[in-house]
Amino acid sequence: MPKTVDEIARATGFSITTVRFVINGQSEKHRIGASTRKLIEDYIAIHGYSLNHAARSLKLNRSDTIGLVVPDLANAFFARLMAALETHCRKRNLLLLTVSSHEDSELENRAVTTLLARGVDGLAIAPCQATTLSQLIKSRARKAIVMFDRDYGHSLFPTVVSDNFQGGLEMTRRMLRETDAACYFLCGDSTLPSIQERVRGFSMACEEKGLRGGDHLIRLDAENSTVAGRKMMHALIDALQGPPGAFMCSSLLVLEGALQQIKAQIGRIDRDILIATFDDHTMLDFLPNRVLSIRQNEAALASRVFERLVEPVSGGKNASASSTDVVPVELICRNL
Amino acid sequence: MPKTVDEIARATGFSITTVRFVINGQSEKHRIGASTRKLIEDYIAIHGYSLNHAARSLKLNRSDTIGLVVPDLANAFFARLMAALETHCRKRNLLLLTVSSHEDSELENRAVTTLLARGVDGLAIAPCQATTLSQLIKSRARKAIVMFDRDYGHSLFPTVVSDNFQGGLEMTRRMLRETDAACYFLCGDSTLPSIQERVRGFSMACEEKGLRGGDHLIRLDAENSTVAGRKMMHALIDALQGPPGAFMCSSLLVLEGALQQIKAQIGRIDRDILIATFDDHTMLDFLPNRVLSIRQNEAALASRVFERLVEPVSGGKNASASSTDVVPVELICRNL
DNA sequence: CTGTTAGCGCGTTCAG
């Protein structure tokens, strides 16, 4: 398989320029002879040709590449988002470079630096810290940068997030309509903006009912993890002298921990417990309990992110440089 | 932020060569004056410098990049594998380029072509077809290519897989020891080599017990999907006039479908049903049933794949060009 | 210790 245009030119006897015009589909414009074109096209059909992206990038100062930084790919939400983004990229002949930060700001910084150094044309970041910015600002390069999933507010970049507030509000409303039991909110990491919004929705729904949401908020300022879920449920069971009749988790990880703890401490998970959680998973189908969950619309999020990323490339004057895009979520009800 | 070495050279007044030596840490070797070095280092500390990978790649014909093609990133197994591989790459200053084929051979081919065209230094593929090869062979480029997860046998490339046979064997043995009920195997896509091995293990364990494994094999030659799981469980329930006392699924997707179907058709999932499945998921914790599962060792798989990928780079003469590496799996038991 | 040079493959521009 010939690698360079030059090789093809020598092999076919035409000039480099001629071959290039054929390859780039500009044979019309430059009035290349049909027979000439056919000859070259045939040669390529047989022997193949693969463009050297490194050389192209060097020359054009553009890599046809989009960077994506996510906290954790094992998280199905980010995996789906990546898949959606990848599809967009493929349609535009872009390659998506995904790097995981493992919720570590040091790794996140390295990831951003790496991708920028590799010359990505755009960069989407689901930040795990509020301070990524410093690095990025220095890169005065006119790169398109978009934040998503977590809105740390003071961002200088366009941001795309799910409507976590509305999700928390509606799920809590539904929950309170469904049960008279006290509803507890197990809050994983209250420094995450997305989780703060979820709590805000919960609290507002409680207040609508005349309840004091804060009373039912279990918050250990722990991390967003299974372990934190266990700890919070442990504290709750101890306080109530038994499992709660209804509870809501700030994420699937927390839910996992909470259920583990109930099982460990009580022996079984009573099917009358009303469960609510942010983020959805097909396996929730198998719980015999009533289950509420909020599913984020990854496809829509990905579309928005992608738009923001390529808009500048497409040359649109985006006055909305640091606007925030909010995408609706979906409430899913099981067994009720 | 200056982007080129040349810029720094002019700004500091030293020559390009000198600056380069400092940047590459060869100041010792070439006896650059300490003061000179300090000056340059300071300048870089203040103004920064980011190497242009495109130019570097063009010159060295090496991209410091590894490609990864997987069927589906939403599958937690592949997500974890990617994460592990990414960690290895980071340690070696390589960037991992992951592309998903969505179990589509056309997309898989495109992915491989794309990555090869982008000049990856190595390529790991979890193939979703037996015929990827043709393309790859043409690329006579001396790239390191490794297949994993699915061993289509006639592969010309080194291959790394989990010990699916042993997993099937042990899980089935355990299952038969646990129950006297007939054990059924719901087999998703029997064209996948990995699943064939799982079936083989199942059959052998049955035969050890004097059972005819084939009698309990539900195989619709469907795909490896939730829908297929539903269909197979549907057929099984109809045949048995009720749910099976014990069953094993070839993958989590099939299990999902099977459980959905039991729930839909029977109304509930009897907690006495013994469930076994390939691939593990934390959410299996929440089933009240006895659950057996096989967990693949993603970290070990990733290590092996990475070794195979970089060995050739490291210049080792790998006589074992097309050898197959088999990695042990782990049997996980819940509620029994 | 420092400077010079050539060329990786591509896209562009200009001169036939």
Add this chain to the structure above:
DNA sequence: CTGAACGCGCTAACAG
């Protein structure tokens, strides 16, 4: 319709 020439930023080798 075709050819020639330049330069993107970096590396390597050699010449001081």
